[in-house]
Amino acid sequence: MGLGSPDDAVVYRMENGILLVATADFFAPVVDDAYTYGAIAAANSISDVYAMGGTPFLALNLAVIPSDMPSEIAAEIFRGGMEKAREAGVIVAGGHTMDDKEPKYGLAVIGTVAPGRLLLKGGARPGERLVLTKPLGSGVITTAYRAGQASPEALAQAVPWMLWLNRDAIRAVHATSARGATDVTGFGFLGHAVEMALAAGVRFRVWADRVPVLEAARPLAALWLFPGGTAANEMYFRQWVTFDPSIPEEVQMLLYDAQTNGGILAAIPAAEMGRFAEACRALDQPFWEVGEVREGEPGIEVIAQ
Amino acid sequence: MAKIVDARGLSCPQPVILTRQAMGEGQFPIEVLVDTVTSRENVRRAAERAGLKVQVEAVGDEFKLTLMR
Numbered sequence: 398m399g400l401g402s403p404d405d406a407v408v409y410r411m412e413n414g415i416l417l418v419a420t421a422d423f424f425a426p427v428v429d430d431a432y433t434y435g436a437i438a439a440a441n442s443i444s445d446v447y448a449m450g451g452t453p454f455l456a457l458n459l460a461v462i463p464s465d466m467p468s469e470i471a472a473e474i475f476r477g478g479m480e481k482a483r484e485a486g487v488i489v490a491g492g493h494t495m496d497d498k499e500p501k502y503g504l505a506v507i508g509t510v511a512p513g514r515l516l517l518k519g520g521a522r523p524g525e526r527l528v529l530t531k532p533l534g535s536g537v538i539t540t541a542y543r544a545g546q547a548s549p550e551a552l553a554q555a556v557p558w559m560l561w562l563n564r565d566a567i568r569a570v571h572a573t574s575a576r577g578a579t580d581v582t583g584f585g586f587l588g589h590a591v592e593m594a595l596a597a598g599v600r601f602r603v604w605a606d607r608v609p610v611l612e613a614a615r616p617l618a619a620l621w622l623f624p625g626g627t628a629a630n631e632m633y634f635r636q637w638v639t640f641d642p643s644i645p646e647e648v649q650m651l652l653y654d655a656q657t658n659g660g661i662l663a664a665i666p667a668a669e670m671g672r673f674a675e676a677c678r679a680l681d682q683p684f685w686e687v688g689e690v691r692e693g694e695p696g697i698e699v700i701a702q
Numbered sequence: 703m704a705k706i707v708d709a710r711g712l713s714c715p716q717p718v719i720l721t722r723q724a725m726g727e728g729q730f731p732i733e734v735l736v737d738t739v740t741s742r743e744n745v746r747r748a749a750e751r752a753g754l755k756v757q758v759e760a761v762g763d764e765f766k767l768t769l770m771r
Binding site for chain 2: 540541544546619620621622623624625626628629631632646647650
């Protein structure tokens with residue numbers, strides 16, 4: 398893709414024409430349970446291959462394990478990652494572990510993209526509909542939980558979504574002729590939406606009331622228990638975003654909330670929305686139609702409804 | 703005498719949590735010390751949402767927020 402147009406993974410065209418995509422990600426624990434943490438980190442790493450329209454097949458572990466961590470705990474992290482990778486059809490072979498104070502885990506992942514199936518941040522075209530395949534709120538929930546401000550029940554709302562592979566969401570996107578997609582992670586829904594809008598030179602209109610948010614995230618947002626990353630997203634990306642002033646500030650902020658293994662944000666041709674919805678139903682993959690792609694000043698306008 | 707919350711070196715949402723605890727004690731003004739712009743923004747907006755007036759002052763690389771009713 399060249400370095401001038403940032404995307405979710407590196408793409409390398411091999412001599413036989415097949416596109417190879419490669420990506421790596423790792424992060425500190427977002428949940429207490431070692432196995433679940435490993436699985437979430439693996440799903441998150443693999444997601445970048447899906448976001449490019451690819452099929453992942455091989456991965457290497459990237460891990461930082463403190464020397465005083467019980468070996469059973471470390472083994473559970475790796476087992477979680479390995480089993481999630483297997484669910485995705487990915488073989489984990491080796492990798493590298495180093496010793497430091499705070500644990501970190503993730504994968505370097507390699508996949509392939511079939512000719513004509515590459516999905517780019519800059520692929521959205523005016524007239525398309527914007528779909529999102531997971532609710533927002535994992536950032537504020539996991540951060541508030543770690544700070545002792547959210548209940549285990551609140552965390553339990555976010556965990557299944559963080560564990561959910563973006564594989565089927567991309568299968569549904571591939572049932573259409575869509576070319577624009579990304580996954581919603583650290584920059585939050587609006588940060589990644591801005592990247593797509595700028596890369597495509599288009600304007601997104603987003604309906605705030607249709608963007609899905611985990612119920613447990615709303616009271617935590619009202620207490621402003623956002624992670625630093627969410628605040629940083631808002632400070633940086635707001636230059637391209639306008640809000641209807643009737644949208645409450647904490648709802649605006651939830652749209653910037655940094656996500657862990659968030660959903661796929663894709664631009665689907667309007668005439669193919671039926672096909673997309675049908676593919677999602679067949680795969681038991683939820684989705685929400687959250688906006689539309691328009692011509693105009695590149696950026697995002699968020700309207701109330 | 704202002705109540706002082708020293709949230710330097712803490713990452714979000716700890717500065718907001720400590721500020722809320724101080725707000726709950728009802729003694730104003732409250733001075734909150736933070737050392738990142740993200741903490742400054744989170745504390746400022748949390749306090750403004752609670753209906754307080756906020757003054758922000760840069761102190762070297764750090765920030766002092768004064769919260770008043």
